[in-house]
Ligand SMILES: [Fe+2]
């Protein structure tokens with residue numbers, strides 16, 4: 001395993017974050033009614049977390065000598081609220097797995113701060129996943 005592989009992994013994480021920022025913004029716009037009003041607030045709040053993650057990954061990739069991606073990962077656009085939230089939950093869970101995988105890579109390469117920060121970001125996504133599960137339960 002090499003630094004290049006780590007940079008590649010972090011760039012996949014970054015593309016996922018850009019995609020999530022766009023997805024949550026898009027979904028906030030598509031959230032109607034009383035439940036939609038609450039959802040919009042949650043999406044806006046979580047978008048700020050994802051923006052922080054994207055900014056951190058951008059800085060780290062540059063620091064490692066890589067070129068940070070500006071291309072978001074594409075996402076599905078389900079029509080109903082439940083399918084939308086289930087998609088979000090699935091994507092947050094995938095992000096958790098990827099951050100933990102890449103934190104292990106960072107540890108193996110001796111990047112202690114990066115390892116810890118990626119674990120922290122996995123924990124942020126786990127918080128988002130918990131919030132989504134609560135919302136889905138109420139539907
Ligand atoms: Fe994130």
Ligand SMILES: [Fe+2]
Nearest residue numbers: 092124125128
């Ligand atoms: Fe998230």
